[in-house]
Amino acid sequence: MASEHHLIEIAASQIGCQMSFRRSCWSSNIGGCRCECDYTTNSSAGTVSLILCLSSGNTRAPLNARFKFSLLDREVRPVPCRTRACSFQNWSPHEGWEWVCSDFITREDLDRQKYLDDGSFTVSCDIAIKPFTAKATDAFVTVPPSDLHQHLGNLLACEDGTDVTFKVAGGGGTGTFSAHRCVLAARSPVFRAQLFGEMKEGKEAATGGVVIAVDDMEAHVFRSLLHFVYTDSLTETDEELEQHDGDGYMMTAHYKDLLVAADRYGLERMKLICQEKLCRRIRxxxxxxxxxxxxxxxxxxxxxxxxxxxxxxxxxxxFIETDGFEELTDTCPAVLKGLLDKLATVLIFE
Incomplete structure (x- = not known):
């Protein structure tokens, strides 16, 4: 495997230039492939985009490759929310390839002093390239991706063999949902304790199944929770609503409710997905x-x-012009103190 690491210095003053331009950062031959990196500025938008280009060098053999751009802070550590990665397999060098990281640095970053060092942004670029190696069996056997989530989702939808019923009544919606205790217990420690352990609750219905009341959660939230338990993904309805949610307030409230539900039932991956969604909706x-x-x-x-x-x-x-500052003072003084400590650190570096 051939790999290289490059650091790109971009002066903050270039973001405010009146003219847009494209500038070469570096070029190299890596693993028999010609690699070039440029960055462009957009004067009207006040952004910087990164461009990585690959072309055939002295090899015609197919390649596998991985690439990563990371904005570095003052302590030369990658900023997680400003890291982008890309990879491909079985690429033919003669076809040419280009990866554009649009708006990698924005005008708002000029106010984030922790990203600046001596008036410049530093971006790391990591590249790894190796020959593509096909196994002898690849031409004869193709293993499809797992479809276990589809089968479990169908099991939830058709309700075959269900042995627990949830009667949900909270907020403005009610509903009744049937599920399988073994699936719930395997996925959630809270469901496991609730159905089989010391927290066991509910009463036996006439059909022999268990009935559990959930009085403080809306039906559509519990439905999404069950869907995630069975499929390890949010519902297609959630994704469709997100695309058509104009001002974003409806889906923000929905993801908040899902995060609360995920935390309640110990679904850590669902909780992280909701966090990621909310991180892009902060106002x-x-x-x-x-x-x-x-x-x-x-x-x-x-x-x-x-x-x-x-x-x-x-x-x-x-933010100061809103009522949020007073809300934090009254309800979460410890969070407010943490915020003030963070802002004080930023001001010291300005």
């Missing part, structure tokens, strides 16, 4: 409630994303 008028939610349900990633959002002076000014 000045919602960041206070996001911080309170993150603190209440132990979501360090969401809390750090909120702190990062408020490290921008523009976002901070908008």
């Amino acid at each position: 000045a008028d919602s960041v206070a409630r996001m911080l309170a939610l993150a603190d209440r349900h132990h979501c360090p990633g969401l809390k750090e994303a909120c702190f990062d959002f408020l490290s921008s002076s523009t976002n901070l000014e908008e």
Whole structure:
């Protein structure tokens, strides 16, 4: 395997230039392949995009490759929310290839001093290339991806063999849902304790199944929770609604409800997915409630994303004009103290 590591210095002053331009960062021959890296500025949008190009060098053999761009902070550590990766397999060099990381650096980053060092941004670029090796059996046997989630999803939908019923009544919606105790117990430690352990609850119905009341959760949230338990993914309806949610408020509230449900039943992966969704929906008028939610349900990633959002002076000014600051003072003083400590650190470096 051939690999290289490059550091790209981009002056902050170039983001505010009146003219857009494209500039070469470096070029190299890696693993028999010609590799070039450029960056472009967009004067009207105030952004910098990175471009990685591959072309045939002295090899015609198919290749596998991995690439990663990471924005580095003052301590030369990758910023997780500013890291992008890409990979491919069995690529033919003669076809040529280009990867564009659009808007990798934005005008708002000028306010985040922890990303700047002597007036410049530093971006790391990691590349690994190796020849593609096909196994002898590849031409004869093709193993499809696992479809276990589809079978379990169908089992939930058709309700065959169900032995527990949940009667959900909370908020503005009610519903009755049938499920399989073994599946629930295998996926959730809370369901396991509730159905088989010391927390065992519910009563036997006439049919021999167990009936459990859930009085403090809306039916559509519990339906999404069950779907994730069986398929390890959010529902297609959730994804469709997200694409058509104009102002974003409806889906933000929905993902908050899902995060609370995931935390309640110990579904850590679902909780992380909801955190990731909410991190992209932080606004000045919602960041206070996001911080309170993150603190209440132990979501360090969401809390750090909120702190990062408020490290921008523009976002901070908008936040101060809302009622969120007073809400944090009254309901989450410890979170407010953490926020002030973070902002103090940022101001020291400015």
